Amino acid sequence: MKIPFTKMHGLGNNYIYIDGFQVNLEESEIPQLARKISDVNFGIGSDGLIYMLPSEKADVRMRIFNKDGSEGKNCGNGLRCIAKWAYELGYVTETEFQIEANSGVVDAKVFPENGVVEQVSVDMGVPRLKRRDIPMVVDDRDPESRVVNEPFPVANTELNVTAVSMGNPHAVFFVDSIVESPVAELGPIIEKDERFVDGINVEFIEVVSEKELHFRVWERGSGITQACGTGACAAVVASVLNGYSNVGEEVTVHLEGGDLFINMTEEQRVIMRGPAEKVADGIFHWPSV
Numbered sequence: 001m002k003i004p005f006t007k008m009h010g011l012g013n014n015y016i017y018i019d020g021f022q023v024n025l026e027e028s029e030i031p032q033l034a035r036k037i038s039d040v041n042f043g044i045g046s047d048g049l050i051y052m053l054p055s056e057k058a059d060v061r062m063r064i065f066n067k068d069g070s071e072g073k074n075c076g077n078g079l080r081c082i083a084k085w086a087y088e089l090g091y092v093t094e095t096e097f098q099i100e101a102n103s104g105v106v107d108a109k110v111f112p113e114n115g116v117v118e119q120v121s122v123d124m125g126v127p128r129l130k131r132r133d134i135p136m137v138v139d140d141r142d143p144e145s146r147v148v149n150e151p152f153p154v155a156n157t158e159l160n161v162t163a164v165s166m167g168n169p170h171a172v173f174f175v176d177s178i179v180e181s182p183v184a185e186l187g188p189i190i191e192k193d194e195r196f197v198d199g200i201n202v203e204f205i206e207v208v209s210e211k212e213l214h215f216r217v218w219e220r221g222s223g224i225t226q227a228c229g230t231g232a233c234a235a236v237v238a239s240v241l242n243g244y245s246n247v248g249e250e251v252t253v254h255l256e257g258g259d260l261f262i263n264m265t266e267e268q269r270v271i272m273r274g275p276a277e278k279v280a281d282g283i284f285h286w287p288s289v
């Protein structure tokens with residue numbers, strides 16, 4: 001099977017995109033296809049695979065598969081690239097439209113110039129903050145309670161965690177120095193920690209000011225990436241919850257791959273604004289199983 005693809009990235013968080021309006025993938029093959037296509041040595045090389053599809057609930061649907069083949073419920077950088085792609089391919093004709101992710105439908109807005117979209121804004125909705133909705137193990141704690149700056153001892157290290165779901169789960173840790181943050185050492189351990197029911201994306205944040213954060217991430221299913229859109233949203237929500245940032249004020253999040261602009265509104269909705277870039281088009285040779 002020869003599969004046409006497009007490689008795109010949001011601040012270096014790059015995926016291989018397949019157009020489900022044109023290509024019908026065998027459902028059972030997708031996890032293995034994601035692993036193969038993501039492999040830089042035996043495939044193309046990416047943080048995962050994103051499959052754009054028709055939707056019954058929105059204008060288009062996004063399915064995201066991590067490098068390890070696991071399916072994610074949401075992807076902020078992926079949503080901006082899908083918005084770009086759907087508009088440029090003509091699947092949507094308005095500059096404001098809706099995208100269905102596994103975690104729900106979001107409102108996207110593109111800002112085309114001469115038919116090309118480089119900047120996208122997405123209303124990522126209201127974060128889920130209850131312990132049981134992250135989801136985290138509840139034990140004898142209140143399932144309705146929030147996880148804000150909670151002691152989180154791990155690997156002989158005393159950390160405090162703030163847990164936020166943007167439809168996918170995030171554990172946010174505030175550190176004094178982003179440069180010294182233990183992303184590579186503790187990321188893979190925390191990702192699989194049993195206190196997180198479905199695993200977790202792991203973010204380390206250094207607060208520069210109320211409107212500026214430094215950010216690094218270990219992603220569930222993909223490891224260290226240059227950027228994580230839902231993670232940047234979770235970081236700003238966590239910063240507000242911990243009193244470092246304010247609702248209604250746009251926060252600049254400095255990720256390895258560049259800056260995202262995130263605003264948690266008075267209505268608790270998280271608005272993400274940032275770039276989406278195309279790298280290449282190609283044909284992937286995929287042996288069916």
Ligand SMILES: N[C@H](CCC[C@H](N)C(=O)O)C(=O)O
Pocket residue numbers: 013064066071072073074075076077078168169201219220221222227228229230231
């Ligand atoms: N690893 C994530 C999915 C990708 C999220 C990230 N790339 C983004 O831009 O939000 C998960 O399994 O929940």
